[in-house]
Amino acid sequence: MPWPGEEMLARARRAWAQGPAVGDAIFAGEIPSSTTEAECLRLAELARGRRVLEIGTYFGRSTVSLASTAVAVHTIDVHPADEISGDDTLAGLMQNLDRYELWQKVVVHVGFSQLILPLLKPASFELAFLDAQHQREPVEEDLERLLPLLRPGGVIAFHDYGVPGVEHRGRWDPFGVTEVVDEFAAARGLSVELVETLAVVQLP
Numbered sequence: 001m002p003w004p005g006e007e008m009l010a011r012a013r014r015a016w017a018q019g020p021a022v023g024d025a026i027f028a029g030e031i032p033s034s035t036t037e038a039e040c041l042r043l044a045e046l047a048r049g050r051r052v053l054e055i056g057t058y059f060g061r062s063t064v065s066l067a068s069t070a071v072a073v074h075t076i077d078v079h080p081a082d083e084i085s086g087d088d089t090l091a092g093l094m095q096n097l098d099r100y101e102l103w104q105k106v107v108v109h110v111g112f113s114q115l116i117l118p119l120l121k122p123a124s125f126e127l128a129f130l131d132a133q134h135q136r137e138p139v140e141e142d143l144e145r146l147l148p149l150l151r152p153g154g155v156i157a158f159h160d161y162g163v164p165g166v167e168h169r170g171r172w173d174p175f176g177v178t179e180v181v182d183e184f185a186a187a188r189g190l191s192v193e194l195v196e197t198l199a200v201v202q203l204p
């Protein structure tokens with residue numbers, strides 16, 4: 001019996017043989033997510049021709065946008081079952097990447113960012129998109145670990161800037177993205193571009 005991945009691999013080989021082709025920006029509005037069309041399209045613009053690191057994949061709406069124009073995307077998530085629907089987010093992601101024929105550009109890392117980021121090669125990405133846990137401490141931790149992975153002049157995009165927090169199981173869960181981004185940018189004299197709740201900072 002042929003290996004079921006053979007057809008996928010053949011498709012990927014054909015795409016790789018054509019070189020690091022980039023495509024038109026995709027917004028996958030049918031994939032469950034809170035990332036908006038304007039945010040996803042800005043991410044696709046930032047990703048064009050670049051090697052991208054994403055932290056926080058979920059079902060892959062932002063991953064599809066990033067991969068639509070990037071050379072390659074490494075995306076990290078622990079992939080627990082979806083809290084609302086109970087659906088398997090990893091299976092959903094795989095179906096979404098397959099449907100958009102983006103497998104040949106995406107490396108899916110399943111696990112905690114705290115464990116995976118230190119294993120990646122320093123200075124190997126030009127864009128990082130941070131959209132995992134939004135409390136102050138994990139944002140600071142992810143930022144500290146992703147910085148050595150970016151090349152000089154690299155770009156960091158943070159999701160949920162300006163969002164004070166969310167009500168979660170009857171409890172207020174305060175977000176710390178805004179403070180972390182503002183302090184990071186101020187300490188380095190960098191400006192922050194905003195697209196809805198997406199904050200974009202370019203490193204020197």
Ligand SMILES: C[S@@+](CC[C@H](N)C(=O)[O-])C[C@H]1O[C@@H](n2cnc3c(N)ncnc32)[C@H](O)[C@@H]1O
Nearest residue numbers: 033035056057058062077078112113131132133
């Ligand atoms: C807001 S969702 C990401 C949304 C996604 N960017 C999109 O466009 O739909 C946040 C994701 O981060 C993941 N996550 C949170 N903390 C993490 C960690 N420490 N390591 C890996 N994944 C994490 C969660 O499992 C969740 O799927």
